[in-house]
Amino acid sequence: MRYFKYSNSTIYKTTFNVRLIKGFIPVSSRYPVQLTDYYSSLIKHQNDAIWKQCMPDVRELEDQSQCPDPLDETALSPVPGLIHRYPDRVVLLVSRRCPVYCRFCMRKRLVGSGDAPMGEDELLNAIDYISTHPSITDVILSGGDPLMLDDSSLLKILTGLRAIPHVVIIRIGTRVPVTFPARITSELCSLLNRFHPLYINTHFNHPDEITTDSSRACELLVNTGIPLGNQTVLLKGVNDSIETMRNLMIGLLAIRVKPYYLHQMDLVQGTAHFRTSVQTGLKIMRGLRGYISGLAIPHYVIDLPGGKGKVAILPDDIEIRGTTLHLRTYSGEQVTYQDISD
Numbered sequence: 437m438r439y440f441k442y443s444n445s446t447i448y449k450t451t452f453n454v455r456l457i458k459g460f461i462p463v464s465s466r467y468p469v470q471l472t473d474y475y476s477s478l479i480k481h482q483n484d485a486i487w488k489q490c491m492p493d494v495r496e497l498e499d500q501s502q503c504p505d506p507l508d509e510t511a512l513s514p515v516p517g518l519i520h521r522y523p524d525r526v527v528l529l530v531s532r533r534c535p536v537y538c539r540f541c542m543r544k545r546l547v548g549s550g551d552a553p554m555g556e557d558e559l560l561n562a563i564d565y566i567s568t569h570p571s572i573t574d575v576i577l578s579g580g581d582p583l584m585l586d587d588s589s590l591l592k593i594l595t596g597l598r599a600i601p602h603v604v605i606i607r608i609g610t611r612v613p614v615t616f617p618a619r620i621t622s623e624l625c626s627l628l629n630r631f632h633p634l635y636i637n638t639h640f641n642h643p644d645e646i647t648t649d650s651s652r653a654c655e656l657l658v659n660t661g662i663p664l665g666n667q668t669v670l671l672k673g674v675n676d677s678i679e680t681m682r683n684l685m686i687g688l689l690a691i692r693v694k695p696y697y698l699h700q701m702d703l704v705q706g707t708a709h710f711r712t713s714v715q716t717g718l719k720i721m722r723g724l725r726g727y728i729s730g731l732a733i734p735h736y737v738i739d740l741p742g743g744k745g746k747v748a749i750l751p752d753d754i755e756i757r758g759t760t761l762h763l764r765t766y767s768g769e770q771v772t773y774q775d776i777s778d
């Protein structure tokens with residue numbers, strides 16, 4: 437399998453003198469740095485929301501408290517490259533490359549390390565595992581970024597999965613529409629069009645990422661009949677305010693992308709400086725519900741350490757006394773609701 441060929445524009449092309457970033461060399465030698473021309477063109481000034489997501493920070497090396505693989509993905513891999521945590525769905529890690537290496541990445545331990553995507557043997561092994569486990573109905577391609585593979589490699593993977601009768605849906609998790617929208621071509625869309633029901637979850641974190649180019653990429657995918665969802669990571673100093681999150685979620689609906697998850701930061705080593713409290717996340721969720729379209733509201737989830745899975749957390753606006761519910765509305769009014777007993 438091969439990666440997509442593209443001109444590998446580097447960070448040094450930005451108009452900012454990134455060599456002046458404190459710890460640039462040691463950080464980038466531990467955790468790779470890579471940008472596309474497109475994504476770096478979105479930076480308006482040093483330390484803005486785009487900068488923080490893609491430029492190395494010396495605090496990545498200072499964070500020793502957290503763990504490289506807190507979700508125990510390695511332990512949950514029955515065969516290399518496959519994570520099997522829930523009975524009916526698996527994650528297939530088909531690529532270790534991304535157009536941009538996000539500094540907060542939950543797979544920081546993997547991305548950008550080594551050039552080889554999943555080898556042919558590994559892929560056949562993983563497909564064999566899926567085909568011998570009839571409980572698996574939902575396969576999620578992830579990585580790195582699956583859309584960094586070239587079209588013929590993607591075709592091979594998707595064809596292999598579609599040949600398994602019990603695989604109902606295939607999902608692709610990709611940040612390519614956000615960081616490298618030019619990769620979404622009409623050729624790629626005609627390829628994907630052969631594998632419905634196919635779902636794509638993309639990864640916008642900030643309203644500044646919604647541009648003419650990223651909107652066009654999403655439009656091409658949606659027009660191919662692929663439902664587009666979005667997973668946002670709650671990031672300190674990037675999107676941890678009600679106003680930013682409202683603009684992001686509403687902006688996504690306007691480009692036909694349905695907000696799916698808002699992720700509490702995982703406890704991944706090298707990312708502690710992005711972590712907010714869960715209270716901040718709940719405050720933001722309270723600032724969404726009722727104020728903006730219900731369609732724009734994601735599930736706020738914590739992916740529990742130790743591979744225990746995702747848990748949705750909700751603002752605490754209900755108190756149950758017997759069959760009487762005391763509920764708080766979005767505007768803060770206390771209302772009682774009479775339940776029945778079964």
Ligand SMILES: *Cc1c(COP(=O)(O)O)cnc(C)c1O
Nearest residue numbers: 519520521522525526527576746
């Ligand atoms: C998040 C995740 C899934 C998918 O979960 P959904 O809630 O169905 O989106 C599946 N497997 C693993 C290991 C995951 O982390």
Ligand code: SF4
Nearest residue numbers: 534537538541580611
């Ligand atoms: S695109 Fe996704 S997998 Fe790649 S570095 Fe960013 S968060 Fe990690």
